[in-house]
Amino acid sequence: METKVYDVIVVGGGNAAFCAALSALEQGASVLxxxxxxxxKRGGNTSFxxxxxxxxxNGVDDIRKIVPDLSDHDIARTDFGEYTVAQFLDDIGRVTQYHTDPDLAETLVRQSTDTLLWIRGHGVRFVPNYGRQAFDHEGRYKFFGGFVIATVGGGRGLVDGEAKAARKLGATVRYDAHVTSLLRGASGVEGVRVQFGGGVEEEIHARAVVLACGGFESNREWRTRYLGPGWDLAKVRxxxxxxxxxxxxxLDIGAQPYGQWSGCHSVSWERYAPDFGEPEAQTSGQRNCYQFSIMVNAEGKRFVDEGSDFRNFTYAKLGRIVLQQPGGYAWQVFDAQSDQFLRDEYKLRGATKVTANTLEELAPQLEGVNPEGFLKTARDYNAAITRDAPFNPNVKDGRHTVGLEIPKSNWANPLEVAPFQAYAVGAGVTFTFGGVKIDTTARVLDVADTPLPGLFAAGELVGGIFYFNYPGGSGLMSGAVFGRISGREAGQYACGLRTK
Ligand SMILES: Cc1cc2nc3c(=O)[nH]c(=O)nc-3n(C[C@H](O)[C@H](O)[C@H](O)COP(=O)(O)OP(=O)(O)OC[C@H]3O[C@@H](n4cnc5c(N)ncnc54)[C@H](O)[C@@H]3O)c2cc1C
Incomplete structure (x- = not known):
C-alpha cells in the first residue's frame, strides 16, 4: 500500500502522459x-x-531550430516550403468541417513549435521526415501536406526519450498499473484506485491527477456502441x-462528454491484419499509397476519389469509407508505373497481394470482387483520364478524370503498364475522437463548463479537436501541447495546495 501523497499522478504512459509528467516536474511537483x-509493451499508441x-x-530557419544538425546538402536538395499558423488552422478547420473547438485548435497550433523545442530541450532529437512525407521528383525533394518533422527512433524513440527525461527529473514510473477510478474528497480529485499486476485494488493519494490514458479505440463494445454497427470488426492499429x-x-465524477463520439481516425489497412497492432511490425498494415491506385469494392466499383487531396488530409477518414462498402473491404489496384511510389509495407510478407500481367488475369484474383464489374470500372477509368496534365506526386497535379460518376481529381495514371498488382484492405482504427471537455489550461470541465478541481486531461481522451477527419501528424502534437499544459497547471495547482 502506497502511503506517500504525490503532488501529481499522471495516468497513462504515452506521449501526452510523459509531456504532462515532465511539465509537472518542472513546477517542482512530485510525480507518479x-x-x-x-x-x-509500454508507450501506448505513441510507440506505434x-x-x-x-x-x-516559417521556412527552413525554423526547421533548423528543431533540427540543428540539418546539413547544407539537405537544405540544397529540399523544398521545405513553410507551414504557417493560418495554414494549420485552415487545415484543421477544413478537415473537421469547422466543428473543431476554436480555442483548443488555436492553442494546439500556436504552441506547436515552442512545444517541439521544449521536447527537444528534454533530450529528444528530430529529423526531417524524408521517408514518408516527401517524394524525390526530378532530383529534388518537396514536402507535401504540411508535416516535415519526425523523432529519431520513431514513436518508440520519442516516448522512451521522454520517459528517460522524466525519470531523471525524479518521476516515479510504474508499469502494469491499471487505474480503475478517481478518488474524490473535500478538495476535489485526490488520487486514484489502481491495480498493480492485476492484484487487489489500492488507493494512491495525490493533490492533482492528469488523465492521459488514450481513447476507446481498443474497446470493441464501445466502438460498436458509439461509432456504430460494423466497428466491432475493425482492426486496431x-x-x-x-x-x-x-x-x-x-464521466463518473461529472465530466462533460465532448467532441464527436461517433467519429474516429481510421485508415485503409491490411484486410487480414491481427486484431491489435504489433509493436515489432508497426507499419506492416499501412496501405496509404491509395492516391496512386484505384480502389474498388465487392461490386468492382470505385467508391471514393482516391486523389481528392494529399494523403495527409484523406487517409484518416478512409477506413470508415471502406467499412461502409459491402462486406467492409476493398482492393487497391496499381499498375507498374505506380510501383515506385509504394512504401515498403506493401512489399512485406503479410500483405494480401495479387499480381497479373493483364487486367483480365487480375480480375478473378480479386477475392470477393465481381470481375466484370472491375474490368468495366478499369476501362472506364482509363478512358476518362485527361492525359495533358503532367503527373507529379509532390503537388496536386490536376491530372484528373472527366465524366465519371466518382472522379479522380489528381494523380490519375491509367492502369495500362504490366505487371498489375492489387492489395486487399479493410478498416484500421487509430484512435477515437470523442472524449471529455477541457479548457485551454487542460482543466477537465463539468456539464456547466466549470472545472472539476484537481483534474486535468491531455491526449486522445480530449474531445472537441478532431471531427470526421484529421490532418496527419496532429495527434502527437495535440498530446504534446496539452500534455505540457496539463502538467504545468496540475503542478502549479498541487504545489499551491501543498503550501496552504
Ligand atoms: C499505428 C499508428 C500510427 C500513428 N502515427 C502517428 C504519427 O505519425 N503522428 C501523429 O501525430 N499521430 C500518430 N498516431 C496517433 C497517435 O498515436 C496518438 O494521437 C497519440 O500517440 C496519442 O497519445 P496519447 O498519449 O494520448 O495516447 P497513448 O500514446 O496511446 O497513451 C495512452 C496510454 O494510456 C495507457 N492506459 C490506458 N488505460 C489505462 C488505465 N486504465 N490505467 C493506466 N494506463 C492506462 C495505455 O496503456 C497507453 O500507454 C498514430 C497512431 C497509430 C496507432
Missing amino acids: VLERAPEE TGGTFRTVY GTRYNTGDGIRMA
Whole structure:
C-alpha cells in the first residue's frame, strides 16, 4: 500500500502522459506515472507511430531550430516550403468541417513549435521526415501536406526519450498499473484506485491527477456502441490498452462528454491484419499509397476519389469509407508505373497481394470482387483520364478524370503498364475522437463548463479537436501541447495546495 501523497499522478504512459509528467516536474511537483501496460509493451499508441509531428514553421530557419544538425546538402536538395499558423488552422478547420473547438485548435497550433523545442530541450532529437512525407521528383525533394518533422527512433524513440527525461527529473514510473477510478474528497480529485499486476485494488493519494490514458479505440463494445454497427470488426492499429478507462472515470465524477463520439481516425489497412497492432511490425498494415491506385469494392466499383487531396488530409477518414462498402473491404489496384511510389509495407510478407500481367488475369484474383464489374470500372477509368496534365506526386497535379460518376481529381495514371498488382484492405482504427471537455489550461470541465478541481486531461481522451477527419501528424502534437499544459497547471495547482 502506497502511503506517500504525490503532488501529481499522471495516468497513462504515452506521449501526452510523459509531456504532462515532465511539465509537472518542472513546477517542482512530485510525480507518479501509472501505466497500464507491462513495461515491454509500454508507450501506448505513441510507440506505434513514426513519431511525426505537424507543426508551424516559417521556412527552413525554423526547421533548423528543431533540427540543428540539418546539413547544407539537405537544405540544397529540399523544398521545405513553410507551414504557417493560418495554414494549420485552415487545415484543421477544413478537415473537421469547422466543428473543431476554436480555442483548443488555436492553442494546439500556436504552441506547436515552442512545444517541439521544449521536447527537444528534454533530450529528444528530430529529423526531417524524408521517408514518408516527401517524394524525390526530378532530383529534388518537396514536402507535401504540411508535416516535415519526425523523432529519431520513431514513436518508440520519442516516448522512451521522454520517459528517460522524466525519470531523471525524479518521476516515479510504474508499469502494469491499471487505474480503475478517481478518488474524490473535500478538495476535489485526490488520487486514484489502481491495480498493480492485476492484484487487489489500492488507493494512491495525490493533490492533482492528469488523465492521459488514450481513447476507446481498443474497446470493441464501445466502438460498436458509439461509432456504430460494423466497428466491432475493425482492426486496431495500435495498443490494446486504450479502452476508454480515463473517459469513463472522468464521466463518473461529472465530466462533460465532448467532441464527436461517433467519429474516429481510421485508415485503409491490411484486410487480414491481427486484431491489435504489433509493436515489432508497426507499419506492416499501412496501405496509404491509395492516391496512386484505384480502389474498388465487392461490386468492382470505385467508391471514393482516391486523389481528392494529399494523403495527409484523406487517409484518416478512409477506413470508415471502406467499412461502409459491402462486406467492409476493398482492393487497391496499381499498375507498374505506380510501383515506385509504394512504401515498403506493401512489399512485406503479410500483405494480401495479387499480381497479373493483364487486367483480365487480375480480375478473378480479386477475392470477393465481381470481375466484370472491375474490368468495366478499369476501362472506364482509363478512358476518362485527361492525359495533358503532367503527373507529379509532390503537388496536386490536376491530372484528373472527366465524366465519371466518382472522379479522380489528381494523380490519375491509367492502369495500362504490366505487371498489375492489387492489395486487399479493410478498416484500421487509430484512435477515437470523442472524449471529455477541457479548457485551454487542460482543466477537465463539468456539464456547466466549470472545472472539476484537481483534474486535468491531455491526449486522445480530449474531445472537441478532431471531427470526421484529421490532418496527419496532429495527434502527437495535440498530446504534446496539452500534455505540457496539463502538467504545468496540475503542478502549479498541487504545489499551491501543498503550501496552504
Ligand atoms: C499505428 C499508428 C500510427 C500513428 N502515427 C502517428 C504519427 O505519425 N503522428 C501523429 O501525430 N499521430 C500518430 N498516431 C496517433 C497517435 O498515436 C496518438 O494521437 C497519440 O500517440 C496519442 O497519445 P496519447 O498519449 O494520448 O495516447 P497513448 O500514446 O496511446 O497513451 C495512452 C496510454 O494510456 C495507457 N492506459 C490506458 N488505460 C489505462 C488505465 N486504465 N490505467 C493506466 N494506463 C492506462 C495505455 O496503456 C497507453 O500507454 C498514430 C497512431 C497509430 C496507432
